[in-house]
Amino acid sequence: MEGNLLQSIKIRATRALARRLPACRQIVPLLSQAQDRKLSWRERLTTKLHLLTCTFCTRYVRQLEFLRTAVHTQTQSENTETAPPAGAPRLSPEARARLAEALRQKQEVESPKSKVER
């Protein structure tokens, strides 16, 4: 009985809070911006409170994190790559020949500069 009462009070309070706060539509841009800049304290408070009341936006944050991790995992494996992944794109023979020719020509007109570092 008492548990039920507490539960319903909690739900009502959450809903009342949610209605007074900016809606999800205003919050989601801030959730993205949190990945790019430091939010103001007011923005942080608003988003924190909103997240307390909103399952969907909490999931949205998780999806943004998932997206970022997915990209970073890929770029990191790129940095440490020792052998090309199977089926990975390569320079075509034509492109390779063109590049080799461009390098050769450049080498002919200019000898390596022994620039002095400034």
Added chain:
Amino acid sequence: MISPDLPDPSRWLEEYGDYLYRYALRRVREETVAEDLVQETLLAAWQSYSRFAGRGALRTWLTGILKHKIIDYFRRASREMQIDPQAEEQLEHDELFRPSGEWAGHWQAQAGPSGRTANPASAVEQQELWQVLENCLGHLPQRIAAAFILREMEECDSAEICRALAVSPNNLWVMLHRARMQLRRCLETHWLGSC
């Protein structure tokens, strides 16, 4: 005095050409552009080889030069990119939020973000996830994709991207928000949905 060996850029091409090409292709997503960037990179590397002088790994050094070339490319390309305000605005997916009523502006009950998560468990899965993501990126308007790629793949800071794409910080944040909203939606459909 140890002087670095005379550079031989044709050997760099042999050894690192494919690597640099893939690196560029993942970002600029156009084969001929990626080829040109590799060429520019090797030429620039050859000219400034004295500054490398054998410190660190050659591949890392070449990749560093390529990164600059990629940002330069986006700077040039962004001047010619078509801006379709309507298409860009659609990426915010207004239809996912309730238009009116007591809960106006909140997620539609049926369209809210899904609770499913699926981190790739293996390298193969990671590769699959990346393919899905690349596909999703391919459907973004060019300059939105450029902003996302510079921010998340190149990990440039906002100021640098603003300079490259000639947009204000506020403008950039809107672009990134739109990119992420669309990409996470695309992943929800094509990656999380299939698990």
